[in-house]
Amino acid sequence: MKVLMLNGSPHEKGCTYTALCEVAGELNKAGIETEILHVGGGAVHGCMGCGGCGKLGRCVYGDDLVNAAAEKMKEADGLIVGSPVHYAAASGAITSFLDRLFYSAGKYMAYKPGACVVSARRAGTTATLDQLNKYFMISQMPVVSSQYWNMVHGSCPEDVRKDEEGLQIMRTLGRNMAWMLKCFEAGRNAGVCLPERESERKRTNFIPAKQ
Ligand SMILES: Cc1cc2nc3c(=O)[nH]c(=O)nc-3n(C[C@H](O)[C@H](O)[C@H](O)COP(=O)(O)O)c2cc1C
Numbered sequence: 001m002k003v004l005m006l007n008g009s010p011h012e013k014g015c016t017y018t019a020l021c022e023v024a025g026e027l028n029k030a031g032i033e034t035e036i037l038h039v040g041g042g043a044v045h046g047c048m049g050c051g052g053c054g055k056l057g058r059c060v061y062g063d064d065l066v067n068a069a070a071e072k073m074k075e076a077d078g079l080i081v082g083s084p085v086h087y088a089a090a091s092g093a094i095t096s097f098l099d100r101l102f103y104s105a106g107k108y109m110a111y112k113p114g115a116c117v118v119s120a121r122r123a124g125t126t127a128t129l130d131q132l133n134k135y136f137m138i139s140q141m142p143v144v145s146s147q148y149w150n151m152v153h154g155s156c157p158e159d160v161r162k163d164e165e166g167l168q169i170m171r172t173l174g175r176n177m178a179w180m181l182k183c184f185e186a187g188r189n190a191g192v193c194l195p196e197r198e199s200e201r202k203r204t205n206f207i208p209a210k211q
Contacts (some may be wrong), residue, residue: 001181002078005039013157014156015160016119018160019117019199020117021036030182044097058105066101073101079136081116093133114144119153144176152170
């Protein structure tokens with residue numbers, strides 16, 4: 001089994017990476033492969049809402065890692081998204097990245113466990129977690145939790161390594177995700193099918209008032 005981890009920080013080996021590594025360590029101990037993809041280091045287009053992905057099956061932009069991540073998600077069993085807190089929100093890069101990844105490849109996420117981790121110097125962590133969890137919750141992904149909200153604190157990796165509680169939260173998250181993945185595998189092996197989907201997807205924009 002494999003979990004794809006996205007690092008949405010501009011810093012390849014910064015605080016977010018340090019947190020992701022702590023989660024990865026527990027997944028690896030449980031025999032689950034991990035890959036950390038650094039997606040926050042370069043320019044990431046925002047979604048243009050062109051609808052091109054609906055026709056092409058991939059995002060129209062090919063000059064960043066969105067389509068590569070989508071390909072990886074076809075095979076991956078779970079997804080972890082990491083972001084620093086920028087102005088009490090996720091980084092601009094990961095926001096643009098996830099908008100396009102989920103819009104063009106949401107079907108590869110469904111029924112796969114998802115979790116997010118955030119790193120801040122001080123504040124804005126829970127707002128950022130709320131923001132990131134919403135991608136999972138609109139995509140039929142079971143959300144993995146920990147003993148506390150998934151956050152570490154620091155301005156540099158050395159700070160994060162001193163955040164003993166934050167690191168424990170990351171390790172617990174890793175073990176919880178490993179447990180969930182193994183439960184799902186056991187279910188599959190025992191013949192538990194994915195839930196049925198209704199044939200017609202309703203898209204109600206408003207509910208007309210009764211006459
Ligand atoms: C543009 C920008 C905005 C930031 N906004 C916040 C913030 O709102 N709250 C906070 O606690 N830290 C904020 N920080 C600090 C980072 O969240 C923090 O240093 C984080 O741990 C860095 O993670 P990284 O090394 O993975 O990039 C900000 C940093 C930058 C560059």
